[in-house]
Amino acid sequence: MRHQDIFGKLVAPALIPLLFLVNCFAQESTHNSISKPTIEQDGSAEFEAMVSRGYTPLFNAKDFTGWRNPYSHGEAKVVDDEIHLLADKKFFLVTEKKYADFRLSVEIHLPEGAANSGVMFRCHVDPDAQKKVFGYQAECDGSDRRWSGGLYDEARRGWIWPSTAGRSEEPFLEHEEESKAAFADPAIANALDRNGWNRFVVTCIEDRITIELNGVPTVTFRDTTDASGYLGIQHHGEQGQTYRFRNLFIKELPEIPAEDSISLTDQSPVSVKKIDENVTLVDFGKVAFGNVALRVPRSGRGMGKVHFGEKLVDGRVDREPPGTVRYGVSEFRKGSGEFGTWIVPTPVDVRNTEQAGATRAHPPAVLTPKSWLPVMPFRWVEIEGWEGEFKPEYIVRRAAFASDWNDDASSFECSDETLNRIWELCKYSIKATTFAGVYVDGDRERIPYEADAYLNQLSHYYADDEVEMAAKTFDWLIENGTWPTEWAPHMVFMAHAEWMYSGDLEWLKHRYESLKAKTLMHRSGEDGLVRSAEIDQNRHDIVDWPQKERDGFVFTEINTVVNAFHIEALERMVEMARAIGKSEDAEAFAARAELAKAAFQMTLFDEAAGIYRDGVGTDHSSIHANFFPLAFGLIPQDKLAGVIEWLEQKDMQCSVYAAQYFLDGLFNHGSDQKAIDLMVADGDRSWKHMVNSGTTISWEAWDLKYKPNQDWNHAWGAAPANLLPRCVLGAQPETPGWTNAMIRPCPGGLKYARGRVPTVLGPIEIDWKNESTFTLTLALPKGMTARVELPAANRTTGVFVDGVSVQAMKTSDRWILKDKITGTVTIEAK
Template sequence: MLRRVLILFFLIGIVTVAKAQTLFTPDGLMCDLIANGGYQSVNGYLAQPEWSKAAFLATNSVRIRNARPAFSWMLTSVKNNTMQSAYRILVADHPDSLAKNTGNMWDSRKVLSPRSNAVLYFGKPLRAHTLYYWKVMVWDKNSAQSAFSEPAAFFTDTLLADYATTQYPLQKTDQFPERFSVSDTMVFADFGKAAFGQLKLELTGTGTRDTVEVHLGEAITAWGTINRRPGGTIRYQRYRLPLRPGTHTYYVNIRKDARNTGPQAVLMPGYIGEVLPFRYCELRKYGQPMEETQIVRTAVNYPFDETAASFHSSDSILNQVWDMCYYTMKATSFAGIFVDGDRERIPYEADAYINQLGYYAADREYTLARASQEYLLHHATWPTEWILQSVLMAYNDYLYTGDSRSARHFYNDLKAKLLMPLEMPNGLISTRTGKQNPALMKAIHFNGGLLRDIVDWPHTGILGLAKSEGGETDGFVFRDYNAVVNAYYYKALRDMQSIAATLNRDADAKLFETKADKLKDDYRKQFWDRKQRVFMDAPDTLHASLHTNMFALAFGLVEDRYKDDVASFIRSRGMACSVYGSQFLMDAVYDGNDEAYGLQLLTSTADRSWYNMIREGSTMAMEAWGNKYKPNQDWNHAWGAVPINIISRKLMGIEPLTPGWEVYRIKPQTSSLQFAIITVPTIKGKIIAQYEKKEEDFLMTLTLPANATAQVVLPAAFARGRFEVYLGEERIKPVKKNGEYIVTIAGGGAYKLSVGPR
């Protein structure tokens, strides 16, 4: 009898464990932030992966470059409140070993830790040009054990470094026209959106010295033909294509541009070839019948997961703006590093900062942003503020990935980017008081003479702007002590303080904290005008610009009691900044809880708006609000795509609070929107948030990743009255903190949260 009972208990235990294993499982595996370690392509086209050394060496493949790579994974669960308590990683050099649950290269054993981001390899030394396999299992907070994940693979590079960022090769995709027509005078193809690409044509020659004219462009005229004189750096090119007798496939050899293939430009790799941004194609002097399948645009971009992010709302203009900015993230990745568009193809810190935030909102992919930020550490550009932005980008990288290796490796470079040698006795930094010297330029890797303050771009009287045209600085008064530069200095000190603390650089963390605390006091003393209740551009001027005040508010320099005053001044100035400056304007507006004004700016149809870019004909974000605001502008500038990160981070309110999304915030600021739904990719997994207004109630439907904690901030409108909150069917009491009501949800899952008046 006892034996039967023991057998019964044993069988129940097996069923219980099996059931537990199906409730949660690790997936979304990444090695060195690469989700597809088996990626292989031939001349840019995806190839079926072959699991052999020869195949990886013969193709454009992913090559892990670190001697000690880092592993990350998501935790998918069918039940709420799932948190990881431990993990076990196996790494093997043969799939059969892994199938037998043998990690002959590394078996971490059971490690008691909730960590699922950037877990470092501690196995046997990895060999170059070797294929490895790995998988992971986890335990939840109740010690229930998952099954092992599906195995993943990675292939090592020729040389393995202490630290190096791995990247994907660039990818080609063949596309047919969305609109196609043939007339007596021309063949016309519209691919729907512009892309950086190439052209393939299937044409038939009659043997009588046929020559076809090929026209490619980004813009069209009012008559529906390609604009041959689009202005600025909006692209148009013409080619003459001699035909051979018979039917053949022709490849249009895109000409190199002298400016964007110069010494400082990022060049296209040989396996891809030169590209041109174009949407439209015209064929002239071709008299044969033609089908749309005979004209193919080959688009080039960094590998991109189009299922990772989405957004839709009750406002059609907001939806169009999101779509344009989202597509911009994909299309402008053509160089494999964030560049400033097609005119120069040079990385700039300001472009990369906005591109970084936008890309995080568009894809669960971090290597492109990291490689761009690291490149700029050693290829600095001339504006003072942009040097400081390198620190902001490094902190964002750590915040969104939880992987501190890049910051650790480049710590001294980042510390130099603080520009502390420019600090004066009054606590402020200045580029105009004789402090710049060769030692500083060498430390920040700048070879272009002296740094200059920029505030915004362009300035008055340059790049085709007449002296009577105001540029984009809102009349900012440049003096020795620049309020915008010092706001950046403050933000960089705070971010560097966090990085130093993470890396156990305690003395440095204390130094940066002390400097930041002092700078906050000095900044307020030097720039605050008590009478006007706004910040001045400099201590020796009474001029107050939008920029000075929006940067102060966005970077945390405004005292709480004066935030309404500063916000009011910001509203009074409108969109008196460039598309670059709008990043910090929108951050300031939403951080000041001015959600109605934020939505007004995002959905504006004025000339200085994102909708105007669509209206003028671009399918990617422009370099400026419109052609008249920057006569040499281009139509493919990712720094103009600010709304994608603002909608994700601020309007829908989803952003990390601690590194690696361990704790994140959901703070809706949807103003008058009746409905909105978003999918936000994170290193922990997707966050899906749907907000809906029903009469006086606000409804939130949330799908949250496991092994992370959400702090849901109730809409500000309810903080001023009596209300009640339900989580599912249960009435709950939120916690009040700093004037906000917060509901904490740990461990992810599916939730319905409703808020309404009592």
């Protein structure tokens, strides 16, 4: 729980106008420095960051190995780890190797005066042509035209995006007005630093080309002219001018994260049942992503079938399941005369393999290794057409899980058996969805989404003790972000959570600059609040998903939920900036957060009702407009009781995604009984409903009737995997790397709870009993201290550690120990 400062300062009224002007000036002068990435002057930080993120250098900073100059003119020099190009006529330095699909990053520094350069990609070299190099170019425009980041077709078709009469072919002139308007937008027009270093990032995936300049997306275009080619850098030909290039990196695509971190595990069936003479039903006990290895049937003729399914109907695999519940069928040949086993792959769903999106644009799906053959989620298979007896040893499921998954790393048990079943469901959900090597959205698209990934990340930390997947997913999403407004701040949350878990400051340093574009500052006004244009209100602003889970939320230009995320992202950026020594950034983020918080409270709080409105221009108050501020610690102390009392009257009027924040807010503000009641509530909007349904992986939504196309294998529905150990057991990191922990149990009426919480320093063992006294037995790993807060029953008068009275302060509902705890102790509040 964030502790708020109870002291304030009074400002003389006469000083307010002056302070307001100074504040506005300061805000304006610092806004740009914290709203987009900063490129350091010497380039070493960027180099290290790219290597850390898995990129391959294209230039060795010593010579031009791997490069060539196809012209008889032009000079290239290596100067202080940079490439300097000099010429009196245009020329290009190009790679010796061709590339197809990739993400390319190049930094360019233009000379003073008239200058024009660019990055060639998928380009071609014709040694006999007058213009030897031709093809795609990401434009670096030093003129007042300001078309840097544009897509140009060098020595061939001219301007593609933006397009212009006389310099573009007819098909491209169809979007002349639209593309010129895009480049007139200040965000793109001012993206180039005319007197400094500029980072161009070009991504080519199949026919889709995207260009970013200094973190600003400038072009997304589909073109089928070239699928591969060389890379190049340009000198425009101005005599006496030196063009400088550095930090040239490439990442060839597609990446397949599972190759290095996921293994296939052979699993025997838990039951084999003969349905009739032609069909055998095989049950593997739980759903997992995989395929099967089948003993080759040496007798018989023709083809047999393997039906894969997540759902049964009338004791058979459901071949027409609802929504996106999975079913598929594959064939095998009988009587081949071969010995051994066959791998029977599952059918391929094109959505799970699309890289550019054939029918609609989306980030690339995460591919699994070709050597596996296709996989899908299933629990049951029906073997159709097998002649004779089918024995259990004839088949195994090859299930994909994280290679280093440790089932013993975590545990949870309490006095409520339903909560125990919920824990097991949610923990296994995290394990089962590690199959892709990064966190994906179940099996619909197999694409990471930021909010899904953050919830998955939190739960993974509390379920397993090897969690490199969180950092891998962050890097994937930085390069393949998705469209919802609130998903961008989740990237800040992911980076902060990884730093708090691992304590790896170097990792954070290498990714800090990329986070600046994720705070939504580019949409904020002079008051610090984020604005939502019409397209944002109609499409980008999420609030909750699916749409019917929004509790009637009314979308307006100034949206309470969006701004709560914005402020929380700024607050976490303050912490991270300070940690890596960016003190000026930290102060600027802090000032911006304070500005936004003041406006948030003044503008969005309904004083008469004592709760928050959905936004400016509506009197409607959804639970989302109140539990997100509660979870993020945005509610002033004197307003807390009213908001909490109002929320405690509400049911689960939100999705499984938003429930993470709803319950977080309740647990952290003394409403643990309400939080637990919501988890185990009767009806179809709780995790009790999920476990009673028989599912073995958490769902994307509470029920099919709330989202008819929901997945049955969605880790964002597994929030109790982190909520139960974080809040009920009460273990959270208070300093990066778990060097100091907060132990703050929230019993919520439970009689006891015990469990193991994995950390980078080793497991924390917690065992508490909630009787006439509250007794906590705590075992901390070596190198960890803990601050302890215990529930304070009405009649308790003190706290004892191993039977010795210790100093502790009693608040309304907590005993807060003065001294930190180490090692293994028993603590009693009695």
